Amino acid sequence: xxxxxxxxxxxxxxxxxxxxxxxxxxxxxxxxxxxxxxxxxxxxxxxxxxxxxxxxxxxxxxxxxxxxxxxxxxxxxxxxxxxxxxxxxxxxxxxxxxxxxxxxxxxxxxxxxxxxxxxxxxxxxxxxxxxxxxxxxxxxxxxxxxxxxxxxxxxxxxxxxxxxxxxxxxxxxxxxxxxxxxxxxx
Amino acid sequence: xxxxxxxxxxxxxxxxxxxxxxxxxxxxxxxxxxxxxxxxxxxxxxxxxxxxxxxxxxxxxxxxxxxxxxxxxxxxxxxxxxxxxxxxxxxxxxxxxxxxxxxxxxxxxxxxxxxxxxxxxxxxxxxxxxxxxxxxxxxxxxxxxxxxxxxxxxxxxxxxxxxxxxxxxxxxxxxxxxxxxxxxxxxx
Numbered sequence: 001x002x003x004x005x006x007x008x009x010x011x012x013x014x015x016x017x018x019x020x021x022x023x024x025x026x027x028x029x030x031x032x033x034x035x036x037x038x039x040x041x042x043x044x045x046x047x048x049x050x051x052x053x054x055x056x057x058x059x060x061x062x063x064x065x066x067x068x069x070x071x072x073x074x075x076x077x078x079x080x081x082x083x084x085x086x087x088x089x090x091x092x093x094x095x096x097x098x099x100x101x102x103x104x105x106x107x108x109x110x111x112x113x114x115x116x117x118x119x120x121x122x123x124x125x126x127x128x129x130x131x132x133x134x135x136x137x138x139x140x141x142x143x144x145x146x147x148x149x150x151x152x153x154x155x156x157x158x159x160x161x162x163x164x165x166x167x168x169x170x171x172x173x174x175x176x177x178x179x180x181x182x183x184x185x186x
Numbered sequence: 187x188x189x190x191x192x193x194x195x196x197x198x199x200x201x202x203x204x205x206x207x208x209x210x211x212x213x214x215x216x217x218x219x220x221x222x223x224x225x226x227x228x229x230x231x232x233x234x235x236x237x238x239x240x241x242x243x244x245x246x247x248x249x250x251x252x253x254x255x256x257x258x259x260x261x262x263x264x265x266x267x268x269x270x271x272x273x274x275x276x277x278x279x280x281x282x283x284x285x286x287x288x289x290x291x292x293x294x295x296x297x298x299x300x301x302x303x304x305x306x307x308x309x310x311x312x313x314x315x316x317x318x319x320x321x322x323x324x325x326x327x328x329x330x331x332x333x334x335x336x337x338x339x340x341x342x343x344x345x346x347x348x349x350x351x352x353x354x355x356x357x358x359x360x361x362x363x364x365x366x367x368x369x370x371x372x373x374x
Contacts, residue, residue, distance in 0.1 A: 003305045004315040020319060023219050026212035033209055057296060102337075110336025111244060118189040128190035132206060132338065139333035146326035149297025150289075151319065 003152050009185045011154040011161070012061035016147060018181060027143075031174040034137050041130055044073035045096055048083050049103045049137045055084045056107045059145035061155045068166030095124040099134045106138035189339040196366055197348070198247035198340045199331060204366040213331075217361040220324050226317045230259040231283055234270045235290045235324045241271045242294045245332035247342045254353030282311040286321040293325035347373055 006015035017024035035046045047070035054062035063084070070080040082090040087100045098121035105112040113135070121131055156162070168177075192205040203210035221232045233256035240248035249271060257267045269277035274287040285308035292299040300322070308318055335342075343349070351371040 026215040030212040110333040143330035
C-alpha cells in the first residue's frame with residue numbers, strides 16, 4: 001500500500017504525477033525532451049536505456065512499463081529482453097552497447113562511470129550529445145525508480161496494463177493527457 | 187576534466203546546464219519548486235536533505251554547493267550544516283527532520299529500502315503526507331543530479347571559498363537558467 005494517499009485507478013508513477021501536478025510538469029517536460037525530443041538516438045533506443053536502468057534498480061513498475069514502450073517502438077520483444085539480461089550479447093549496435101554500458105554505470109553511481117567506457121562509446125561513433133543524453137536519461141530514471149518505489153506505489157501484475165501504458169507512451173509521449181485520467185476509473 | 191566537451195568552463199551542474207539549456211530549464215523549475223517552497227518543509231530543511239543525499243552519494247560539488255546554500259539560509263551556521271550533512275542523527279535538529287533525513291538516506295540506497303517503520307516514525311514526529319512526498323522526491327532528484335554531475339565528470343572546484351558566492355546567488359534569485367547565463371559570482 002502506498003505511503004501517501006494516491007488514487008486507486010492510477011498505479012506506479014501515474015498516481016504520483018497526479019498527486020503532485022506542480023512537480024509533475026517539469027518532470028514530464030524533462031522526460032519528453034530526453035525520450036521524445038529531436039535526437040540522433042531513436043525513441044526505441046532511448047526507451048532501452050530507461051529499461052536497463054529501471055531493471056537494474058529492480059523497479060518492476062518502471063522496468064515493465066518501459067519494456068512495453070520499447071517493444072512497441074521497436075516492433076519486437078527480443079531486444080528489450082536481451083539488453084536486460086546481457087548488454088554485451090544483445091542484438092544492438094556496438095554504439096548502443098557502449099551507451100547502455102555507460103547507463104548501467106550511472107545506475108550504480110556517477111563516480112562509477114569510467115573514462116574507458118566513455119572512450120569506447122566515442123570510438124564506436126557516439127557523439128558528446130549522445131553521451132550527455134545517455135547519462136541524463138539514466139540519472140532521470142534513478143529519480144523515477146526511487147520516487148515510484150520509495151513511496152511504495154502499486155505495481156499491477158496484469159500484462160495488459162503495461163501494454164496499454166506502453167501504447168499511451170507511444171501515442172502521447174510523456175505529456176499529461178489534456179482530458180486527465182478519469183476515464184481510466186473502473 | 188569533463189568526459190565530453192562542454193564548450194564552457196563553468197563548475198559542476200552549471201557547466202552541464204550551459205551545455206544543454208533545454209533540459210536545464212525543467213530541471214531548474216523542478217529544483218525551484220522542491221527546494222524553495224515554504225509549504226510544509228522550509229527551504230533550509232529542503233537544502234539540508236539535498237546536502238545529506240549528495241554527501242551519501244559522495245558528490246563533492248553538490249554536497250558543498252547545497253551545504254553553502256543551507257548555510258546562507260542559516261546565517262552561516264556552518265557547524266550545524268556540517269553535522270547534518272555527515273550525521274543527521276546526532277545533529278541539533280528536530281526529531282521530525284531527523285526522521286525525514288532517515289527516509290532520504292534510505293531513498294539514496296534505493297526506493298525499495300524505504301520501510302513502513304521509517305515512514306511511520308516520520309508521521310509520528312509530525313510529518314505530513316506532503317512532507318514525506320517532498321522528502322522522497324528531493325532525495326530522488328539529488329540521486330539524479332549527483333549522477334549527472336559525476337557521471338559526466340563535471341568540473342569540481344576544490345577551493346571551498348568559491349561555493350558561498352554562488353550559494354548567495356541561488357539564495358537570492360532562486361534556481362533558473364540565470365545560474366549559468368548570468369555573470370558568475372566570485373568572492374569579494
